[in-house]
Amino acid sequence: MAKxxxxxxxxxxxxxxxxxTAHFTNVGIEAKEILQQYWNEDRILQSLHDDxxxxxxxxxxxxxxxxxxxxxxKKNYAIPMVIEESSVVAAASMVAKFWSSRGGIKTKILxxxxxxxxxxxxxxxSEGLQLYFDKMKPQLLRATENxxxxxxxxxxxxxxxxxxxxxxxxDNYYQIHVEFDTKDSMGANFINTCLEAIANEFRRPDIExxxxxxxxxxxxxxxxxxxxxxVEELYEENALHFAQKFVQAVKxxxxxxxxxxxxxxxxxxGVDAVVIATGNDFRAVEAGVHAFAARxxxxxxxxxxxxxxxxxxxxxxLPLSLGTVGGLTKLHPLAKLSLEILDNPNAEELMQIVAAxxxxxxxxxxxxxxxxxxxxxxxxxxxxxxxxxxxxxxxEKQFLIQYFExxxxxxxxxxxKYYEMRREKE
Amino acid sequence: MAKxxxxxxxxxxxxxxxxxTAHFTNVGIEAKEILQQYWNEDRILQSLHDDxxxxxxxxxxxxxxxxxxxxxxKKNYAIPMVIEESSVVAAASMVAKFWSSRGGIKTKILxxxxxxxxxxxxxxxSEGLQLYFDKMKPQLLRATENxxxxxxxxxxxxxxxxxxxxxxxxDNYYQIHVEFDTKDSMGANFINTCLEAIANEFRRPDIExxxxxxxxxxxxxxxxxxxxxxVEELYEENALHFAQKFVQAVKxxxxxxxxxxxxxxxxxxGVDAVVIATGNDFRAVEAGVHAFAARxxxxxxxxxxxxxxxxxxxxxxLPLSLGTVGGLTKLHPLAKLSLEILDNPNAEELMQIVAAxxxxxxxxxxxxxxxxxxxxxxxxxxxxxxxxxxxxxxxEKQFLIQYFExxxxxxxxxxxKYYEMRREKE
Numbered sequence: 070m071a072k073x074x075x076x077x078x079x080x081x082x083x084x085x086x087x088x089x090t091a092h093f094t095n096v097g098i099e100a101k102e103i104l105q106q107y108w109n110e111d112r113i114l115q116s117l118h119d120d121x122x123x124x125x126x127x128x129x130x131x132x133x134x135x136x137x138x139x140x141x142x143k144k145n146y147a148i149p150m151v152i153e154e155s156s157v158v159a160a161a162s163m164v165a166k167f168w169s170s171r172g173g174i175k176t177k178i179l180x181x182x183x184x185x186x187x188x189x190x191x192x193x194x195s196e197g198l199q200l201y202f203d204k205m206k207p208q209l210l211r212a213t214e215n216x217x218x219x220x221x222x223x224x225x226x227x228x229x230x231x232x233x234x235x236x237x238x239x240d241n242y243y244q245i246h247v248e249f250d251t252k253d254s255m256g257a258n259f260i261n262t263c264l265e266a267i268a269n270e271f272r273r274p275d276i277e278x279x280x281x282x283x284x285x286x287x288x289x290x291x292x293x294x295x296x297x298x299x300v301e302e303l304y305e306e307n308a309l310h311f312a313q314k315f316v317q318a319v320k321x322x323x324x325x326x327x328x329x330x331x332x333x334x335x336x337x338x339g340v341d342a343v344v345i346a347t348g349n350d351f352r353a354v355e356a357g358v359h360a361f362a363a364r365x366x367x368x369x370x371x372x373x374x375x376x377x378x379x380x381x382x383x384x385x386x387l388p389l390s391l392g393t394v395g396g397l398t399k400l401h402p403l404a405k406l407s408l409e410i411l412d413n414p415n416a417e418e419l420m421q422i423v424a425a426x427x428x429x430x431x432x433x434x435x436x437x438x439x440x441x442x443x444x445x446x447x448x449x450x451x452x453x454x455x456x457x458x459x460x461x462x463x464x465e466k467q468f469l470i471q472y473f474e475x476x477x478x479x480x481x482x483x484x485x486k487y488y489e490m491r492r493e494k495e
Numbered sequence: 496m497a498k499x500x501x502x503x504x505x506x507x508x509x510x511x512x513x514x515x516t517a518h519f520t521n522v523g524i525e526a527k528e529i530l531q532q533y534w535n536e537d538r539i540l541q542s543l544h545d546d547x548x549x550x551x552x553x554x555x556x557x558x559x560x561x562x563x564x565x566x567x568x569k570k571n572y573a574i575p576m577v578i579e580e581s582s583v584v585a586a587a588s589m590v591a592k593f594w595s596s597r598g599g600i601k602t603k604i605l606x607x608x609x610x611x612x613x614x615x616x617x618x619x620x621s622e623g624l625q626l627y628f629d630k631m632k633p634q635l636l637r638a639t640e641n642x643x644x645x646x647x648x649x650x651x652x653x654x655x656x657x658x659x660x661x662x663x664x665x666d667n668y669y670q671i672h673v674e675f676d677t678k679d680s681m682g683a684n685f686i687n688t689c690l691e692a693i694a695n696e697f698r699r700p701d702i703e704x705x706x707x708x709x710x711x712x713x714x715x716x717x718x719x720x721x722x723x724x725x726v727e728e729l730y731e732e733n734a735l736h737f738a739q740k741f742v743q744a745v746k747x748x749x750x751x752x753x754x755x756x757x758x759x760x761x762x763x764x765g766v767d768a769v770v771i772a773t774g775n776d777f778r779a780v781e782a783g784v785h786a787f788a789a790r791x792x793x794x795x796x797x798x799x800x801x802x803x804x805x806x807x808x809x810x811x812x813l814p815l816s817l818g819t820v821g822g823l824t825k826l827h828p829l830a831k832l833s834l835e836i837l838d839n840p841n842a843e844e845l846m847q848i849v850a851a852x853x854x855x856x857x858x859x860x861x862x863x864x865x866x867x868x869x870x871x872x873x874x875x876x877x878x879x880x881x882x883x884x885x886x887x888x889x890x891e892k893q894f895l896i897q898y899f900e901x902x903x904x905x906x907x908x909x910x911x912k913y914y915e916m917r918r919e920k921e
Contacts, residue, residue, distance in 0.1 A: 072571035073595065077563050078585065089561055093573050093836045103832050106540060107559075111532060118556050120879075122578060123585040124563075128556035129577040129772065129829055132548045133533075135515055137503050145498035147519050151555040152548060153823055154776060159504065159549040169499060186754060188747050219907035238750035246753075258877050262903060279744050280864035286756035286794075318705050321614050324664035326786060327672075328612060330712035334782035341778055346555065350580060352767055355778075356760035359785030360752060360794045368712075368786045395906075397579055400880060403555055406529050410519045438706035451684050453546075454826060477688060480821075481645035 078123055086126055114402070121397065133346065133403060135410075136161035140173030141294075141425045148426055149407040150342035157338045160433035161426060171298040174428060176421035179291040182228060183390055185260040185283040187245040187268045191276050195234050198243060198276075202232040205271060209245075212270040213263045220259060225252040227263060245271065248289075253416040255349065255392030257283055285353045286360050287388045292417075294424035295384030296432070303381050312381045314439045315374060319383075322370035332431070333362055333371050336385065339430030343423045347411070348397035348404025354389060361388045372431050385428045389420045455483045465490065504549055512552055540828070547823065559772065559829060561836075562587035566599030567720075567851045574852055575833040576768035583764045586859035587852060597724040600854060602847035605717040608654060609816055611686040611709040613671040613694045617702050621660050624669060624702075628658040631697060635671075638696040639689045646685060651678040653689060671697065674715075679842040681775065681818030683709055711779045712786050713814045718843075720850035721810030722858070729807050738807045740865045741800060745809075748796035758857070759788055759797050762811065765856030769849045773837070774823035774830025780815060787814045798857050811854045815846045881909045891916065 072092050077085065086104055094100035107127040109115040119125040131151050136158050139146040148165075150158050168174055191198050210227060217226045228248040235242045245267065249260055264281035272278060304311035322332035337358065341351045362371050372385040392398055393416050399405050408414065411422055452473055456466050465487070472486060498518050503511065512530055520526035533553040535541040545551040557577050562584050565572040574591075576584050594600055617624050636653065643652045654674040661668045671693065675686055690707035698704060730737035748758035763784065767777045788797050798811040818824055819842050825831050834840065837848055878899055882892050891913070898912060 072573075073566075073592075074563050077561075077588065085561065089563075089573055089836065093838075094832070095835065100832055100835065103828050104559075106535070106537060107829065109532070109556075110536070114532060117883075118558060120883075122558045122560050122581050122583065124560040124588065125558040126561055127559045127829070128554070129559040130535075130544050130554035130827075131557060132544060132551040133530075133553045133555040134548050134550040135503075135511065135552055136550065137500050137515075140499075147498075147515055153774075153827070154778075155548050157548065162503065162550065166499075184753065186751075188744070188751075188754065190743065215908075216903060216905050219905065235751060239746055242747060242750070244751070259905070262905065266903070277740075279740060279747060280861075282754075282757060282864060284753040284757050285760045286753045314703075314705060317616065318614070320665055321668060321705060324668070325612075325614075325661060325670070327610065327710040327712045328614065328708075330782045330786045331708055331710050334711045334778050337778045337782065345557075345579075348579075351777075352580075352760050352763045352781075355781040356756045356763065356785060359782060360756045360789065363786065363789030363794050366792045368789050399884065401556075401579070402529050403533065403553070406520070406526055409521065409526065410515065412519075435706075438708060457543075457546075458825065477642060477692070479642050479645065479685075479688065482641075 082119065082126060085124060089126070117400070121400070131345070134158040136165060136426070138162060138169050139165040139422075139425060139429070140169040141176055141422060143173060146412075146422060147410060148343060148422060149346040149410055150339075150426070151345040152338065152342040154338060157342060157430065160437075161339055161429050164429040164433045164436075168296050168429070168432075171296070171302055174294055174296055174425040176292060176294045176424055178417050178420060179293055179386065180289045181250060181417065182289040183249045183251055183256055183260065183283070183287055184289075185247050185249065185264045185281070187247070187264055187271065187281045188279045189243050189245070189276055190241045190279060191243055192241050193275060195236065199232055201273070202245070202271075206230065209267045209270050212266045216259070216262050216266060220252065223252045225250040230267070251392075253393045254395040255353070255390055255416075256395075257353075258395070285356045285390070287357045287390045288361050288364060289388075290390050291386050291388050292420040292424045293384060293386050294421065294428040295382065296428065297380055297382040300376060300379055300381050311440070312376050315381075315383075315435055316376055318435050318439050319370060319372060319374040323373075324369075326368040329362065329368050329370050332434075333359065335434040336371055336427040336431045339426035339428075340387070340389075340423055343426045344391065346404065346407040347391070347393070347419060348399075348401045348407070349391050350396070354391070357388050357390060372428065383428070383432060385424060385431065387424045387427060389423055391416055391419050391423065393419050452478050452483060455480055456487075459484070459487050461487060508545065508552065511550060515552070543826070547826070557771070560584040562591060562852070564588060564595050565591040565848075565851060565855070566595040567602055567848060569599060570838075572838075572848060573836060574769060574848065575772040575836055576765075576852070577771040578764065578768040580764060583768060583856065586863075587765055587855050590855040590859045590862075594722050594855070597722070597728055600720055600722055600851040602718060602720045602850055604843045604846060605719055605812065606715045607676060607843065608715040609675045609677055609682055609686065609709070609713055610715075611673050611675065611690045611707070613673070613690055613697065613707045614705045615669050615671070615702055616667045616705060617669055618667050619701060621662065625658055627699070628671070628697075632656065635693045635696050638692045642685070642688050642692060646678065649678045651676040656693070677818075679819045680821040681779070681816055681842075682821075683779075684821070711782045711816065713783045713816045714787055714790060715814075716816050717812050717814050718846040718850045719810060719812050720847065720854040721808065722854065723806055723808040726802060726805055726807050737866070738802050741807075741809075741861055742802055744861050744865050745796060745798060745800040749799075750795075752794040755788065755794050755796050758860075759785065761860040762797055762853040762857045765852035765854075766813070766815075766849055769852045770817070772830065772833040773817070773819070773845060774825075774827045774833070775817050776822070780817070783814050783816060798854065809854070809858060811850060811857065813850045813853060815849055817842050817845050817849065819845050878904050878909060881906055882913075885910065885913050887913060
C-alpha cells in the first residue's frame with residue numbers, strides 16, 4: 070500500500086517531504102512550499118535543528134517573546150517566554166511591573182532531591198530480600214562510582230538508596246528507591262544510567278528486575294515564589310474587596326477540581342513558556358506539577374492566598390526538575406541565549422525564575438477573572454484573529470474593531486457584520 | 496534603572512531586540528545575530544507569526560517531524576509530531592509499524608461533554624437560591640441564544656446547566672455548572688462568552704459572582720485507543736514472558752505514583768507532539784489529563800494491560816479537549832498543513848489520532864524498559880550530542896561511537912576519551 074512505507078528514516082529530508090506530500094496532501098506542490106518556507110537559509114544551523122529528533126521535515130515556529138520588568142529577589146529580569154497563546158506574555162509583563170513597585174517577587178528553594186526507582190518482583194520472604202539489600206548496599210554504590218565521579222565533583226551524586234516493600238499494593242512488588250542531587254543538570258540520563266548499573270549489580274536469578282527508571286515526580290525538589298503588600302496598595306478602588314474576592318477565588322480552586330485544573334493550567338502557561346525557552350522538557354515538568362497538585366488525594370490549587378494583619382500574601386510551591394546544563398540547554402542556540410538573558414542561572418536560580426513566571430501568570434488570571442472577566446481581553450484578540458482570516462483591509466479592520474468595542478464578539482457576529490459592511494460599500 | 500522599561504510593548508521589534516541585548520546580554524551584537532538568524536525572509540509570513548502573541552522577538556524552532564505507518568481504525572496515517580526530545584518520533588514510527596501488521600490501533604469516542612462554571616458566593620438559604628435558579632433557568636438559556644446560534648446550527652451548544660451546592664467544602668460557595676458540546680472547536684472562547692452572559696443574567700445584589708470560566712478538566716470528553724493480538728504474535732522469543740512483564744510494568748504504574756508520573760509523561764510525549772503540530776493548546780490538555788489520572792484519589796496510570804484467553808490487550812482512556820477549527824488551527828500555516836496531512840479530521844477524529852500517538856509512545860517506552868532498558872537508545876543519542884558539543888570531526892565521531900558501543904556513556908567519559916584520542920594523534 071502506498072500510504073505505508075519501509076525505511077522512511079533512511080530517506081533524505083527532501084525524499085521524506087516528497088513521499089509525504091505525494092501521499093497525504095491534496096496539492097503536493099503547495100504543501101512542499103509550506104514546509105520549505107520554514108527552512109533556514111543557513112544549512113549548518115538547519116542541520117543542527119534537524120538532528121534534534123528523527124524524521125524532521127521542517128521547523129515549527131513558536132513565538133519567542135520577552136516579558137520585561139520582573140524583579141525577583143531584588144534582581145531585574147527580562148524573561149524569555151516561548152508560547153503560542155495570546156495574552157500570556159502581556160499578562161506576565163503587566164504583573165511583573167505591578168509587583169516591581171511593591172517589593173518584587175520573592176523566591177526560595179525548599180528542597181532539591183530527585184529520585185529514581187528499580188522496580189522488581191521477588192517471590193521469596195521480605196526479610197530475606199531486606200538482608201540481601203543491606204548486604205549489597207555498599208556494593209551497589211560502588212557500582213556507580215565511575216558514573217557519579219563527575220557529578221560528585223560538582224557536589225551532587227547519590228544521596229541515599231533504600232528498599233521499599235510495596236507488596237500490600239501489588240503481589241511481590243518491591244522497589245529500590247534511589248535519591249539524587251543532580252546539581253545543574255536535569256539529570257535524566259545520569260539517573261537512568263546509575264539505576265541500570267545498580268540493577269545489574271543487584272540482579273539475582275530469583276529477583277526479576279521489571280524496569281529501572283527515573284521519576285518525573287519530584288515532590289522534594291520544590292521552589293516557593295511569593296508576593297505580598299499591604300492590602301491598600303493592591304488595587305485602585307476598594308482594595309479590601311478586591312483582596313477578599315481574590316482570596317475567595319483561590320479558596321475555590323483549593324476545593325473544586327473543575328476550577329483547580331484551569332487555575333493550575335494558567336500557572337503552567339507561565340511555567341512552560343520559560344521551560345521551553347530554556348531548552349527544558351515541559352512534559353516532565355507538567356507531569357510532576359499536576360501529580361503534586363493531587364498529592365493529598367484530591368486535585369487542588371497550586372497557589373495559596375491570605376489576608377493577615379492588613380497584609381495580602383499570595384504564594385506558590387512548585388516541584389520543578391530543571392537543568393541549565395545538558396540536554397538542549399546549550400545545543401539549541403535560542404535556549405542558550407535565553408539562559409544568557411537570564412544571567413546564566415544555575416538550576417536553583419532557574420527554578421526560582423520559572424516559579425516567579427508561574428505566580429505572575431496566576432495573579433494576572435485571577436485579577437482579570439475577579440474584576441472585568443477574562444473575555445474582555447481574550448475577545449479583543451479573538452476579534453483580531455477573525456479579521457485576519459477574513460483578509461479584511463486596514464480600514465475595514467478599524468471599522469470592525471470600533472463596532473465591536475462594546476458588543477459581544479462571536480465568529481458569526483463578526484463575519485455577518487463584515488459581509489454587511491461590504492455589501493453596503495458596493 | 497536601565498533594566499526596567501516603560502512602554503516596552505509599544506516599541507518596534509527591532510527596538511525591543513536592541514533594548515534587550517543592550518541590557519541583558521554580554522555580547523549584544525552576537526545576541527542580535529542569534530535572534531535575527533531565525534527571522535523568516537518572508538515579511539508577511541514573519542508578521543503573521545509575530546502577531547500570535549505580544550513582544551515577539553523571533554521564532555523558536557521546534558522540530559516538525561513525521562511518524563509514518565500508523566493504522567488507526569483501518570485507515571493509514573502519517574502523523575506530524577512537534578517535539579524537541581529525541582527518540583519519541585522514532586519510537587512512534589516503530590510501534591506504528593509493529594501494530595500495523597497486527598490489526599492496527601483501534602479507537603473510539605466515549606463522550607464529548609465539556610463544562611464551565613459560574614462560581615458564586617451567596618449568604619442566604621440554599622433553598623431560596625435553588626428556587627431563584629429554577630425560575631431563571633429558561634431566561635439564562637435565552638441570554639445565550641445569540642451567542643450559541645452558530646454552534647447550534649452545527650449541532651452543538653449548551654447541553655445542560657445546574658446549580659451545585661458546595662457549601663460543605665467552602666462556606667456559602669455555589670456554582671452554576673454548565674455543560675457544552677462545542678463540536679469541532681476547542682470552545683474556550685465560546686464557553687467563556689456563554690458563561691459571562693449567563694452570569695450577567697443571574698446577577699443580583701445579594702449574589703456575588705466570583706468568576707465565570709471554562710474548565711480544562713474534561714473527564715466526560717474521553718477517547719479510548721487500544722491494541723490487541725494473540726500473545727504469541729507479540730515478541731520474537733518467549734512472547735508470554737514479555738507479555739507478562741509488560742502487564743506487570745503497567746500494574747506497577749497503577750499502584751505507584753512515582754512510576755505513574757513518568758509512565759504518563761511518556762504518553763504525553765506522543766500526545767503533546769500531535770497537539771502542538773495541529774495548533775492546539777498543550778497546557779490545557781496536560782492539566783486535564785493529569786487531573787484525570789488522579790481522579791480516584793491517587794495519581795495512577797492512564798493505560799491498562801491484560802492477558803486474557805491467550806490474547807494481549809493494551810489500552811488507554813484519555814480526556815482530550817481539542818479543536819480542528821478556531822484558535823491557531825487555521826492561522827498557523829503548519830498547523831493547517833498538519834490537519835491536511837491527517838485528512839482534515841473533525842475534532843473527534845483528531846482525539847482518536849492523538850490518543851493513538853499516546854498509546855504508541857507508551858508501548859514503546861514499556862517495551863524498551865522491560866527488555867533492553869531505556870538507556871541503550873537514549874545514550875546513543877546522548878553520545879551524539881556530546882560529540883556535537885566537542886566539535887569533533889567526522890573520523891573522530893566515528894571512532895567515539897565505535898569505542899562506546901558497549902561501554903557506559905557519561906559526559907566525563909566521552910570528553911576524557913576525546914582528549915586522550917587527540918593527544919595520541921598529536
